[in-house]
Amino acid sequence: MRPLEARGDPERIAIGLLLEGVFQRYGYDFRDYAPASLRRRILARVEEEGLASVSALQERILADPGSMAGLLGKISISVTSMFRDPGFYAALRRDIVPYLKTYPFIRVWHAGCATGEEVYSLAILLHEEGILPRCRIYATDINEAVLEKARAGIFPLSAMKQYTDNHLKSGGRRPFSEYYTAGYDGAIFHSFLRENVVFSRHDLAREASFNEFNLILCRNTLIYFNPKLQGRALGLLAKSLAPNGYLALGSRESLHSCDGADAFEDVDARQRIYRRVA
C-alpha cells in the first residue's frame, strides 16, 4: 500500500488549531497575530506548563480557563520601560506639545499600554509641560491582569537608574526621583500622575473606535499583528483621530508598508510620528 502524502509543517498546523480552539472557546482572536512572535510565546507556554506538544497545550487550554489565562498573559505581555527611546519623548515635547497646548481640553489614547511604564512617562511629560490637568489619557490593553499592574504604578527600584537617565535625555525638567517614593515593593509613583488616566480593557484587533483623540500612542503593539490585522488596526486608529491629530509608533515600526498608511502624513519619520491627513 502506498504511504499517505503529508504536506505542510505539523507545528504550524498545530498552532493554527490551537488558535482556532482558543477563539471558539474563549473568544480571543489571535489568528491574525504575527506568526513568529506568537509561535515563540506558545512554545514557551508549552514548556512552562510541563507539556510536550502544542496539541497537548490545546487540550489543556480548552478544558482549563486557568491555563487560558496563562496563555493570555504570555501573549499580551510586552516588556517596556519608562521613557523608552528618549529621542521620541524629546520629539513629543518639541513637535506635539505646542499643538496640544492650543486645545482647552486634550484627549490622548495609549493603545496597548501593557504594565503602564509609558503611560506614566507621558503623564510626567505632560505635567512638566504644564498641561496635565487639561488632559484625559485613555490607557487600554487586552489583558485585565496587566491593567491592574498599570493602575498600581509600582515599578522595580532596580530600574530607576536607567529610567532617570532616559527621562533626563528626553528633556526632563525635574529630578526624576520627585515622581516616586521608594517602597518595600518598589518605586511607587505618585497618584497625581494617574488622576487623569483611565485604564480600561480594549482589544485593538476587534473592537471599534470609541472616541476622537488629539494624540494616539501605539508603540510596539502593531509589531505583534500580521500585516492584514495591522492594516485593520491602523484604520481604527485613523478613525479615532481628530483632524490633524497625531499618531506615534515604536522606534522601528513603519507605516509605509501597510494598508491604511495613506490616511497619514509624516511629521517626524525618524521618530515615527505621523499626522492624520484632514
Add this chain to the structure above:
Amino acid sequence: MTGGRVVVVGCSAGGLDALDGLLGGLGEDFPWPVAVVIHRGADSDFDMIRGALSSCARLLEAEDKTSLSARAVFIAPPDYHLLIDEDRLALSTEAPSHHARPSIDVLFSSAAALGGGAVGVILSGGGKDGCAGAREIAARGGLVFVQDPATAGSQDLPRAAAAALPAARVLPPKGIARALVLLAGGAKP
C-alpha cells in the same frame, strides 16, 4: 524569491571584523537574505556599525515587517529582538535573553522554523546567547557554521557552539563565506 533560504548570523561587538570578512566574502550578488544580530546597547549607533562593515554594500537596519529580499543584509536594531517571519522580518520587545536584546537565540530559533532552509552562522562572541538557537537550527534540518575559535577575538561562544554541535562546520570567516557561496550555487566574481 529567496527559495525559502535564509542565513542568520550572530556575533558580539568584538566580532565586527569577522562579520566584515564574512559579508565581504559573500559578495554583492549573494542570492539569499542575510539577517544579523550583533549584541548592541540600547543607544548603539547604526552609522558606526555601517562604518565597521565597509565590505558590505547593501547593509540595512531591520524594521518591523520589512520584506526579506536577496542581496540585502539586515542588522537587528537596538533594544528589539529580530525574528524571521515567513517571508518578512519581525521585531519583538520580549524580555532580553541571556541579557541580550537583540538576542542571537531568538533570531536563530525563529529561523529554525524554516527547517532545512535555515543556515546559522556563529561568529566571535562571549556568553551563551546563540548556542541554544544554533542547536535548534541543526535539530530542524538546517546547517550551522561556527567561526574557528582560533581566529575569533572572543572565543567563548564559538567554542561552546562547536562543542554543542559536532555536525557544525568550523571555519574561519572567509572560509564560511566561500562555503555559503558554493551552497548558493554561484561562484564569487
